[in-house]
Amino acid sequence: MQLQTNKAWHHLEPQDVIGSLDSHQTEGLTSSSAQQRQVHFGPNSITGQQPVPAWKRLLLQFHNPLIYILLCATLVTFFLREYVDAGVILAVVLINAIIGYIQESKAEEAINSLKKMLSSSATVLRDGEKKTLPATELVPGDIVFLASGDKVPADMRLLECRDMQIDESALTGESVSSEKHLQLLAADTVLADRNNMAFAGTLVTYGAGKGIVTSIGDQTETGKIAHMISEAKALETPLTRKIHAFSKLLLWVILALAAVTFGVGLLYGMPASETFMAAVALAVAAIPEGLPAVVTITLAIGVRRMASRHAIIRKLSAVETLGSTTVICSDKTGTLTENQMTVQKLLAGSHSYDVSGSGYQPEGDIRQQGNSVSLSDNAALHHLLVSGLISNDSRLKEQDGRWTVEGDPTEGALIAAAMKAGYELKQCEAEFKRIDTIAFESDRQYMATLHRLDAQHNLIYLKGSVEQVLARCTSQLTADGDTEALAQDAIEARVHEFAGQGMRVLAFAMQPVEQTENTLDPFNAREPEQSMIFVGLQAMIDPPRAEAIKAVATCQKAGVRVKMITGDHALTARAIASQIGLQNNPGQQTDDLEALTGRELSELSDTALTEVADRVSVFARVAPEQKLKLVTALQSRSHVVAMTGDGVNDAPALKQADIGIAMGISGTEVSKEAADMVLTDDNFSSIEAAVEEGRNVFDNLIKFITWILPTNMGQGLVIMVAILFGITLPVLPVQALWLNMTTAVFLGLMLAFEPREAGIMSRAPREPDSPILSAEMIGRILSVSTLLLIGAFGLFQWSQLQGASIEESRTLAVTLFVVVQSFFLFNCRSLTSSIFSTPFNSNPWIWGGVSAMLIAQLLFIYTPVMNTLFHSAPLSLNQWLLMLGYGVVVLLLVEAEKAVWRKRKG
Numbered sequence: 001m002q003l004q005t006n007k008a009w010h011h012l013e014p015q016d017v018i019g020s021l022d023s024h025q026t027e028g029l030t031s032s033s034a035q036q037r038q039v040h041f042g043p044n045s046i047t048g049q050q051p052v053p054a055w056k057r058l059l060l061q062f063h064n065p066l067i068y069i070l071l072c073a074t075l076v077t078f079f080l081r082e083y084v085d086a087g088v089i090l091a092v093v094l095i096n097a098i099i100g101y102i103q104e105s106k107a108e109e110a111i112n113s114l115k116k117m118l119s120s121s122a123t124v125l126r127d128g129e130k131k132t133l134p135a136t137e138l139v140p141g142d143i144v145f146l147a148s149g150d151k152v153p154a155d156m157r158l159l160e161c162r163d164m165q166i167d168e169s170a171l172t173g174e175s176v177s178s179e180k181h182l183q184l185l186a187a188d189t190v191l192a193d194r195n196n197m198a199f200a201g202t203l204v205t206y207g208a209g210k211g212i213v214t215s216i217g218d219q220t221e222t223g224k225i226a227h228m229i230s231e232a233k234a235l236e237t238p239l240t241r242k243i244h245a246f247s248k249l250l251l252w253v254i255l256a257l258a259a260v261t262f263g264v265g266l267l268y269g270m271p272a273s274e275t276f277m278a279a280v281a282l283a284v285a286a287i288p289e290g291l292p293a294v295v296t297i298t299l300a301i302g303v304r305r306m307a308s309r310h311a312i313i314r315k316l317s318a319v320e321t322l323g324s325t326t327v328i329c330s331d332k333t334g335t336l337t338e339n340q341m342t343v344q345k346l347l348a349g350s351h352s353y354d355v356s357g358s359g360y361q362p363e364g365d366i367r368q369q370g371n372s373v374s375l376s377d378n379a380a381l382h383h384l385l386v387s388g389l390i391s392n393d394s395r396l397k398e399q400d401g402r403w404t405v406e407g408d409p410t411e412g413a414l415i416a417a418a419m420k421a422g423y424e425l426k427q428c429e430a431e432f433k434r435i436d437t438i439a440f441e442s443d444r445q446y447m448a449t450l451h452r453l454d455a456q457h458n459l460i461y462l463k464g465s466v467e468q469v470l471a472r473c474t475s476q477l478t479a480d481g482d483t484e485a486l487a488q489d490a491i492e493a494r495v496h497e498f499a500g501q502g503m504r505v506l507a508f509a510m511q512p513v514e515q516t517e518n519t520l521d522p523f524n525a526r527e528p529e530q531s532m533i534f535v536g537l538q539a540m541i542d543p544p545r546a547e548a549i550k551a552v553a554t555c556q557k558a559g560v561r562v563k564m565i566t567g568d569h570a571l572t573a574r575a576i577a578s579q580i581g582l583q584n585n586p587g588q589q590t591d592d593l594e595a596l597t598g599r600e601l602s603e604l605s606d607t608a609l610t611e612v613a614d615r616v617s618v619f620a621r622v623a624p625e626q627k628l629k630l631v632t633a634l635q636s637r638s639h640v641v642a643m644t645g646d647g648v649n650d651a652p653a654l655k656q657a658d659i660g661i662a663m664g665i666s667g668t669e670v671s672k673e674a675a676d677m678v679l680t681d682d683n684f685s686s687i688e689a690a691v692e693e694g695r696n697v698f699d700n701l702i703k704f705i706t707w708i709l710p711t712n713m714g715q716g717l718v719i720m721v722a723i724l725f726g727i728t729l730p731v732l733p734v735q736a737l738w739l740n741m742t743t744a745v746f747l748g749l750m751l752a753f754e755p756r757e758a759g760i761m762s763r764a765p766r767e768p769d770s771p772i773l774s775a776e777m778i779g780r781i782l783s784v785s786t787l788l789l790i791g792a793f794g795l796f797q798w799s800q801l802q803g804a805s806i807e808e809s810r811t812l813a814v815t816l817f818v819v820v821q822s823f824f825l826f827n828c829r830s831l832t833s834s835i836f837s838t839p840f841n842s843n844p845w846i847w848g849g850v851s852a853m854l855i856a857q858l859l860f861i862y863t864p865v866m867n868t869l870f871h872s873a874p875l876s877l878n879q880w881l882l883m884l885g886y887g888v889v890v891l892l893l894v895e896a897e898k899a900v901w902r903k904r905k906g
Contacts, residue, residue, distance in 0.1 A: 502575025
């Protein structure tokens with residue numbers, strides 16, 4: 001099989017395409033030839049992606065440097081016959097793994113969703129006969145028939161085309177249906193402008209035609225997108241990158257300290273087994289075992305909060321990533337705009353009018369300079385709206401409170417405009433009964449309808465491109481119903497004004513005729529200079545969402561740069577960008593928004609593309625692979641990139657971005673499965689809420705890390721000092737595990753419920769490369785660790801001097817950690833503000849956590865079972881008073897340190 005299926009088919013004449021694919025226009029392929037091709041090319045389906053097996057996902061939960069240390073500690077303590085200690089350590093490891101496995105995001109289903117986009121059946125010409133076959137049996141060279149309502153089953157070059165329009169918004173991002181023709185196109189024509197082609201997965205909305213299959217399955221444009229999705233790398237989030245780096249650093253520090261401890265013990269002549277257990281104790285004490293579990297649970301809490309604000313998180317890491325986002329790359333159609341064409345401007349009787357409302361919902365009115373307009377005494381406006389309503393083959397329908405169009409989006413906009421003015425379709429169709437129609441065709445650029453007015457008179461309505469309509473007019477209708485000379489220059493100036501605002505402009509004309517003229521057949525033969533009456537203009541656009549304007553402003557105020565990346569035309573993209581208040585990037589001197597097209601991007605080198613991606617805010621007529629390149633280019637500049645979209649064409653970029661955000665209502669299943677987050681209300685403002693929530697999650701995680709590390713460092717220091725001075729260990733490994741896990745869950749986890757601090761959306765995004773802990777936080781961790789060392793070691797030695805048992809002294813040291821960490825928890829509710837300015841009851845979980853920790857510690861101290869398991873012993877009231885007093889001292893010292901930092905920052 002020598003067929004070449006990778007040619008620029010849009011650059012070939014239909015007969016050349018047929019010849020290249022060795023087919024026949026009237027006979028199609030023979031069954032035997034089709035069978036051979038199916039063996040060679042395979043089925044017309046998209047190759048699925050193998051999910052990660054469950055067992056592998058479970059094992060990956062153990063792939064963490066800190067977990068490796070704990071597993072080694074488990075083995076060593078087991079061989080040393082410390083079975084209880086070994087069991088407790090192993091239990092901690094398993095709990096962490098189970099939590100991570102349960103919260104693991106589902107295997108990607110994006111490519112399987114792409115499979116569903118392909119049609120299930122197709123009408124094909126085989127052996128000279130029309131046959132309905134499963135779409136999977138299509139092969140290159142097949143002749144396929146398309147009609148309105150059909151889903152295109154494969155990529156094909158069109159051979160016949162009768163008024164065909166195809167909705168390609170999911171593939172190209174353009175909101176208006178593509179009008180198809182057969183003319184030859186330049187080889188470098190971008191995907192969205194290949195109007196002599198039909199692409200797999202798109203929908204025929206109007207007309208009919210016939211095409212020859214040029215690509216199937218993975219070779220279609222949809223299949224190429226599937227390949228890009230599978231190739232896009234799943235990136236680590238800023239937090240996971242920092243936690244991983246932090247874990248590696250902590251690993252080496254802990255191993256070094258354990259090695260020093262072991263060496264010093266041997267140097268002092270301690271038995272090797274006892275010294276090794278001391279080193280194990282230090283390692284276990286210094287490892288924040290609760291960190292992985294609490295990070296996961298904190299993110300899960302963020303998921304729940306976001307769900308209440310219309311943002312469904314598919315991957316836990318997306319919660320934190322939102323908070324560190326520096327750039328949002330937004331698709332235009334359906335994301336920033338309604339994805340519903342809307343008439344916004346009218347010209348009738350030499351006067352301009354504004355139409356309020358957006359989308360197909362017939363709510364709004366018509367005004368002139370802010371004042372309501374009476375249609376009863378305005379003949380030109382009356383005929384303009386009526387002609388748009390009844391010279392129309394589309395329909396609007398309402399379902400579940402949402403208005404949609406059946407047919408062409410442009411015609412849907414005309415219907416909605418007339419309904420806003422109070423016109424009803426059925427009433428107008430009865431009053432202006434249609435007799436004949438000349439359907440719109442791309443080469444004709446107009447649609448004409450003939451209507452019966454009464455027994456003597458008929459009326460022709462004409463709508464189409466401004467050039468074609470004006471060429472047939474010699475006069476224009478006035479507001480009072482008279483005619484006057486055509487003011488063509490004034491009309492063209494108004495057209496230019498509307499087009500400059502990114503609007504699509506349609507012109508309307510009329511001509512009364514005698515009742516004897518009951519057909520439009522002679523209409524085509526008439527000279528262009530025929531005396532039609534110009535009625536007016538209707539200018540429409542896919543308008544921006546009102547809530548998107550506010551959301552973009554909030555994001556930009558928060559230092560998050562917003563970029564528009566769309567498949568639509570540059571003029572329209574720039575107009576929408578201006579309306580939503582999109583700003584140039586910092587450093588640009590001009591107030592004019594710069595917009596680059598996909599063709600201009602294709603001419604740039606990789607270096608130039610990276611610079612342009614960072615500088616320019618609007619990208620238009622962009623192909624799916626270019627969206628992917630733009631996201632990658634921004635990431636190469638260390639940006640944390642969020643990408644929003646709803647179409648198939650957005651899916652590769654959604655997956656490549658640090659966080660992909662899909663639209664839940666209008667979004668395709670492909671975009672949803674490729675995304676990390678889905679907006680249930682398709683509301684761009686939900687992104688603002690999600691960014692706010694993401695910043696809060698990160699804040700709370702930093703609060704937790706700042707809170708938990710002093711416990712681990714303090715325990716490690718206590719053990720090291722004991723070894724250096726040759727003193728009995730104040731804390732055993734199993735007691736260190738008790739401390740680390742219980743305090744993390746009962747105390748530290750409560751910080752995940754802290755409400756958002758004031759001004760969270762008025763500060764700049766975190767620098768992606770900034771360390772996870774600031775100098776202020778590192779200083780606080782060191783100071784509290786030192787206070788824990790002094791308190792725990794001092795109380796342990798004091799208790800020993802008082803003649804207490806070793807179990808009682810160790811219990812005292814362990815409980816001091818619990819008491820101090822309980823007081824320090826209140827310090828960490830805000831890392832900068834004073835505890836006394838933080839609302840007392842804004843987080844009731846804190847009080848519940850402290851109460852639960854107190855009950856757990858009382859069980860640890862006073863129950864025989866816990867005494868046996870953890871080598872603990874009961875304490876006296878005086879010992880409790882000493883610990884509580886020390887806790888108050890630590891709280892006040894930390895608050896004093898925070899005050900010093902606030903003063904230093906000014």
